[in-house]
Amino acid sequence: MKIKINGKKAETNQSTLFSAAAEFGCKTQNTVTIINGFQTSKDVDIKENDEIVFIEKGKIPDKDEFEAMLSARHTPRVYEAAKNSRVAVAGLGGLGSNIALMLARTGIGTLHLIDFDVVEPSNLNRQQYMISHLGLYKTDALKEQIMQINPYVNVICDCEKVEEKNCTELFKDDEIVCEAFDNPEAKALLVNNLLENRSDVFIVASSGMAGYEKSNSITTKKITDRFYVCGDGTNEAKQGRGLMSPRVTICAAHQANAVLRIILKEFDV
Amino acid sequence: MICINGVKIEKTSIKLSEYLSENNLSASRIAVELNGEILPKSKxxxxxxxxxxxxxxVNFVGGG
Known part of the structure; x- marks a missing residue:
């Protein structure tokens, strides 16, 4: 029967995981074993089309095996769909930096990152940057981190401010766009511009995630077939109610999961 | 009856612009869906x- 071992197609007559490991010269001691996205330490039965990855701890794999190992915990169908998709993240602050890293870890094939600003100290309370990134453009700082997490993601950076005049051109190759701006006018501009001018675009926007109000007040709402909004809808950032990492990250995770569900053609919320 | 943001209003017609100003909603910070479609800002x-x-x-508030 046909199986895949460490990303490579293989033919075997073995009926269990460990016997297949032995046949293909893979160790099972001091090894992380993953079958169809699920980690196991048991010698389970295997069947046609199983995807198996043996990761020897502490060993640097060769380049061919590396991508298979990075994606081993993904459910096979999910990984293929993610790999073949492209997502734009507009705004790389508390929402966008988190969304982009989550999507990179999920194995999205192409990430289009848009932001005009540089990393400064007040960003570090909630945004995925470090001291070493201070002064760098957010696009560059985030790309550097994505390359450390998953070097097989194709990252396209546009260090630009999104305005009415460049909106159509900037997003012309994107069919899934995350609105992750801070400014409410910028949010409305992007959402209205894309939805008025493009019938083929999905937009996952955000509104309301400041403070330390209840986690469960943050939801994903489906407004039209192609427009989703995450957040609590009301809690704006203002004096006395700052933006804090936990709720901003919850909202970012709502957006990232909404994107993943769109990619997998699960359109309900 | 008109249903706005899940709230049923017992009227047969309302000017959108009046509803927006009565509810302190600024046109530059919102997106409006009408019967499943996005309403262009110019309308x-x-x-x-x-x-x-x-x-x-959809009212966009600051923060991100």
């Missing part, structure tokens, strides 16, 4: 909501 002023319409006004 906000002329749009009359009528009996049976289902409307969602």
């Amino acid at each position: 906000y002023d002329e749009t009359m909501l009528k009996d049976g319409d289902v409307v969602e006004v």
